[in-house]
Amino acid sequence: MSTNLELARIFSEIADVLDLTGANAFRVNAHRKVARLLEESGEDLGALARSDPARLREIPGVGEGSAAKIEEFVRTGKVKEHDELLATIPAGVPALLGIPGLGPKRVRTLWQEGGVDSVESLRARLADGSLTGLPGMGPKTLKAIEESLAFLDTTRGRIRLGEAAEVAAAMVAHLQAAGGVIRISPAGSLRRGKETIGDIDIVASASDPAALHRALQQAPGVSKVLVSGDTKTSVRTDRGVQVDLRTVDDAQYGAALLYFTGSKEHNVRLRERAQRLGMRLNEYGLFRETEGAEGTPQSRGEAPVAARTEEDVYDALGLWWVPPELREDHGELDRRPPEDLVSVASIKAELHCHTTASDGTLEIAGMVEEAIRRGFHTIAITDHSRSQAQANGLSIERVREHAARIREVAKAYANRIAVLAGSEVDILADGTLDYPDDVLAELDWVVASPHSALRAEPAAATERLLAAVRHPLVHVIGHPTGRIVNAREGLSPDVAALAKEAAARGVALEVNANSMRLDLRDAHVRICVDAGCAVSINTDAHGAGDFDQLPFGVATARRGWLGTGLCINAWTQPRLLAFARAKR
Ligand code: DGT
Ligand code: CA
Ligand code: CA
Ligand code: ZN
Numbered sequence: 001m002s003t004n005l006e007l008a009r010i011f012s013e014i015a016d017v018l019d020l021t022g023a024n025a026f027r028v029n030a031h032r033k034v035a036r037l038l039e040e041s042g043e044d045l046g047a048l049a050r051s052d053p054a055r056l057r058e059i060p061g062v063g064e065g066s067a068a069k070i071e072e073f074v075r076t077g078k079v080k081e082h083d084e085l086l087a088t089i090p091a092g093v094p095a096l097l098g099i100p101g102l103g104p105k106r107v108r109t110l111w112q113e114g115g116v117d118s119v120e121s122l123r124a125r126l127a128d129g130s131l132t133g134l135p136g137m138g139p140k141t142l143k144a145i146e147e148s149l150a151f152l153d154t155t156r157g158r159i160r161l162g163e164a165a166e167v168a169a170a171m172v173a174h175l176q177a178a179g180g181v182i183r184i185s186p187a188g189s190l191r192r193g194k195e196t197i198g199d200i201d202i203v204a205s206a207s208d209p210a211a212l213h214r215a216l217q218q219a220p221g222v223s224k225v226l227v228s229g230d231t232k233t234s235v236r237t238d239r240g241v242q243v244d245l246r247t248v249d250d251a252q253y254g255a256a257l258l259y260f261t262g263s264k265e266h267n268v269r270l271r272e273r274a275q276r277l278g279m280r281l282n283e284y285g286l287f288r289e290t291e292g293a294e295g296t297p298q299s300r301g302e303a304p305v306a307a308r309t310e311e312d313v314y315d316a317l318g319l320w321w322v323p324p325e326l327r328e329d330h331g332e333l334d335r336r337p338p339e340d341l342v343s344v345a346s347i348k349a350e351l352h353c354h355t356t357a358s359d360g361t362l363e364i365a366g367m368v369e370e371a372i373r374r375g376f377h378t379i380a381i382t383d384h385s386r387s388q389a390q391a392n393g394l395s396i397e398r399v400r401e402h403a404a405r406i407r408e409v410a411k412a413y414a415n416r417i418a419v420l421a422g423s424e425v426d427i428l429a430d431g432t433l434d435y436p437d438d439v440l441a442e443l444d445w446v447v448a449s450p451h452s453a454l455r456a457e458p459a460a461a462t463e464r465l466l467a468a469v470r471h472p473l474v475h476v477i478g479h480p481t482g483r484i485v486n487a488r489e490g491l492s493p494d495v496a497a498l499a500k501e502a503a504a505r506g507v508a509l510e511v512n513a514n515s516m517r518l519d520l521r522d523a524h525v526r527i528c529v530d531a532g533c534a535v536s537i538n539t540d541a542h543g544a545g546d547f548d549q550l551p552f553g554v555a556t557a558r559r560g561w562l563g564t565g566l567c568i569n570a571w572t573q574p575r576l577l578a579f580a581r582a583k584r
Contacts, residue, residue, distance in 0.1 A: 003046035004038045007073055010082045011035035011066070016094050017085040019104040020111070029390075034066045037361050040543035046074045060356060060363075092118025100148040100488045109136055123149060144455070151489055157198065159241055160485050161552050162515025164190050164197035167241050171202060171219060175245070178215035180207040182250045187260035193325045193555025195485050195518045199242035203257045205250035216245045252284050254309035259283035265329035266322070273317050273333065279305060286313050325558040330526070338563035342537070344554050346570040349378035350547070352424060352447045352478055352510065352538035357402045358383035359391040361543035364409045364419075370544045372417050377573040380420035380445040381406050385434035387426045388451060396439055399423055403443055418573055420445040420580060424478055429453035431467030433474075440473040445580055447510070447538075449478030454490050461491035462498065469501045475583055476536045476568075477502070479512040479519040487516075495524045499531035506582060508534040508568050511560075513553020514546070525560020535560075536568050 015031035037059070038045060048056050049070045057067045069079045089111075096107045096119060110116040114134050116125055125131050126146055132139070168186045175184060181204055185191065188201030206212045213233045217225050226242065227234035233245045248256040259267060259282070267281075274281040280289050280297060285304030287297035297304070306312035314321045319333060323341060326332040340346075350371050354360035360367070364381055371379040383402060384393040394402055403421040410419035422445030426434035433440065433448055440446055448468045456464065461481075468474055480498065483490030502509055509528055512519045517540070520528070528535050537553040539546050557567065564570035568579060 003044055003074070004041060007046065007070060008035045008038035010073065010079050011038065011069075013094065014079075014082050014085055016097055016104075017089055020089060020093065020097075020108055021085075022108065030061075030063065030066070033061045033359075033361075036542065037061050040361055040545035042544060045070055049074045061361065090117035092121070095119055096122065098487070099145065100151065100484070101144050102148070106136065106141075109134055119149075152487075158196035158486070159239075160515050161190070161193065161195055161197060161518070161555070162549065163239075164200055164241065165515075165552070167221075167237060167239070167243070168200045168202065170221075171200070171216070171243055174219045175202070175204065175212055175215055178211055180211060182206055183253050185257055187257055188244075188262060191261050191324045192263065192327055193552070193559055195515075195521060195556065199244060201260050202243065202245045203253070203260050204245065204247050205253045206247055209247035212247055213245065216243065248283075250308075252304075252307045254312055255281075255285040255304070255307040256283050258310045258313055261324050261327060263328050266327035266332070269329055269333050270313075270317065273319070277317065279316075281313070281317075286316050323558060325555055326561065328559070338561060340563040340565060342554055342557050342562050342564055342567045342570055344551050346564050346567070347537060347550060347554065348376050348571075348573075349380075349569045349576055350374075350376055350538060350541060351378070351380045351420075351422075351445065351476060351536055351569060352382050352512075353379065353541040353546075354383050354424070355381060357398070358388070358393055359542060364406055365412075366544070367541065368409060368413055368417060368419055370541075370547055372413075374547055376417060378418040378420065378576055380422040380447075382422040382424040382445065382447045385423055385425040387428065387434045393426075393434075394423070396435065399435065399439065400442065418577060422446060424449055426451055427464060427468045427477075429456070429464065431464040433468065433471060437473060441584065444584070446474050446583070447476045447478040448474045449510075450480070450482045450491065454482040454488065456491060458492045458494065462493040465491070465493050465498055466501055469498060469505055469507050473583055474507055475580060476508045476510050476538075478510045478538070479517050479540070480509055480524075481519050481521075483519050483521075484516055485518055490519065495520070495527050496531065499528045499533040502528075503531050503533040506534070506579070508536040511535055511537045511553045511557050511562075513537055513539045513549045513551075513556075515549060515552040518552060518556045520556075520560075522556050522559035525557050525562050527560075529561050529563075529566060532566070534566050534568050535562055538569070 011031045012035040015028050019028045056062060073079050093111050096102055114131050116122045131137055131142060168190055172184055184204040187203045189197050190200055204212060216233045216235055221237045222235045223238040224236040226236060231247055234242060236242050246260060271281050274286060278289050280287050284298045285307030287302055287304050306316040311321050320336050322332045326337050353367055355362060355364050355367055368379055384391045386393045386395050406421035413419055422443050424447045427448050427450045428434060465480055468477055481490040509520055511525060525535060537557055539549045541547050568576055
């Protein structure tokens with residue numbers, strides 16, 4: 001783990017303990033903010049503490065107290081206050097905060113008044129009914145907690161795409177550094193861009209495969225070797241992630257990559273097709289079937305019809321190459337996938353992001369510079385609205401001042417990028433928006449998102465979101481369900497009904513690219529595409545590093561067969577700006 005991430009964990013744990021022990025909100029938030037900043041900073045702040053402590057203190061959000069803690073960590077490898085705070089509460093209590101629906105206040109009640117000191121004891125106490133009657137813990141609340149625990153059980157063992165991608169990238173880099181790699185790629189569900197990953201599969205060809213297998217066993221973070229062999233190694237990392245490496249002859253690399261990318265269902269379809277054509281497809285290649293011959297084509301030493309690349313195999317089967325994200329047996333062999341499938345390179349606008357005005361870590365100009373660096377032609381600045389008090393949401397007065405400041409910055413950058421003055425306005429529980437219409441009408445761009453009341457019945461959720469879609473000043477519905485991958489189910493609206501209405505009203509539904517959200521999800525995107533509804537892929541950036549989340553949103557959109565024609569972030573600048581103005 002990098003120093004920044006270690007420090008981020010420390011600051012975040014300090015914030016948790018302070019929160020649980022009832023410290024004032026300002027102190028709690030100050031630590032959370034520094035944790036976030038550490039996660040997002042491209043610069044090693046530990047190194048900065050050594051080389052230029054004065055500049056460390058100039059970073060917005062880093063006060064003298066935080067700077068001193070960073071310096072202490074760099075000097076001693078720990079932070080005394082952190083250790084002392086952790087010692088004041090039972091070790092299992094902070095984990096309770098990870099249960100959806102349990103904030104610091106409820107955890108404090110469960111712990112201090114109910115004697116709950118771990119997730120396990122919470123399960124036991126729910127089961128024996130002994131939490132009934134605790135203040136604020138009515139039957140409805142207790143039932144909701146039980147449901148959250150059950151939901152967490154269903155996610156057990158699968159990690160989020162973002163985490164898997166990070167582990168896989170580090171492993172691939174480590175293997176490449178071992179030398180002799182000819183071709184290497186992640187395969188499996190990771191290559192297909194699924195929102196959660198069971199294990200990480202890597203396929204490689206190399207001049208010295210044994211060296212590659214040794215390198216995986218010795219990779220940083222590997223805590224256990226599960227399988228060790230000449231062609232396959234499986235290891236587990238200290239974060240509990242399994243990594244499988246398979247090495248093959250370079251001549252068979254395409255067939256192996258195809259096989260281990262899956263999905264299983266896609267592979268079954270390919271094998272059926274091969275059979276109909278008098279051929280046999282396996283991980284070694286596509287072979288001609290010989291009537292009555294003993295063994296496999298491979299064991300008879302026959303040359304494959306195709307094996308070197310995936311393209312060769314698809315081609316020999318009379319098929320187009322299918323992008324990995326579409327290999328789910330969702331019709332990809334019957335109908336040619338869109339030629340203009342969205343890609344990271346096709347995205348030219350970020351239309352939902354935050355600055356220091358609400359809960360971001362960069363000023364307006366900093367975000368604009370980052371968008372330019374990413375090659376974008378447009379950015380919309382959309383800080384939180386007034387109901388989001390914990391995210392420093394803007395009052396009516398502040399949103400007006402902020403819009404004026406954004407327009408000044410826009411002028412300064414006019415010949416390089418279009419900067420829209422916007423807001424991420426809350427969709428309140430009753431479907432109305434968090435600012436009056438006259439305020440929204442003054443903005444260039446409006447993303448409307450649900451942030452609270454995320455446990456509503458499906459019918460109520462649909463009505464609530466439909467109301468926002470019908471609002472004449474709204475451009476995009478942000479993270480429409482509010483789900484958090486592996487942590488919160490969120491709303492279950494009728495997405496087909498939303499997509500139909502959004503298509504009719506010229507509103508886009510968002511794919512929030514943050515790998516914690518991926519909301520809309522892949523199946524929802526497919527519904528939008530079928531309804532002809534526009535989709536907007538945004539990173540919801542709160543700092544420069546968040547722009548790196550884009551590939552996860554793009555993968556999700558590709559899994560939903562989204563072409564650039566329906567993706568407003570892929571439109572030309574004139575077309576996108578006309579879309580913005582059409583709502584004004
Ligand atoms: P995951 O790891 O649960 O997120 O999902 P996958 O798709 O990565 O599945 P995994 O790791 O079990 O296997 C990777 C790919 O290898 C899978 O998509 C298809 C192929 N594969 C692995 N084992 C089998 C098998 O027993 N039969 C077939 N047909 N294909 C397999
Ligand atoms: Ca896998
Ligand atoms: Ca696997
Ligand atoms: Zn946002």
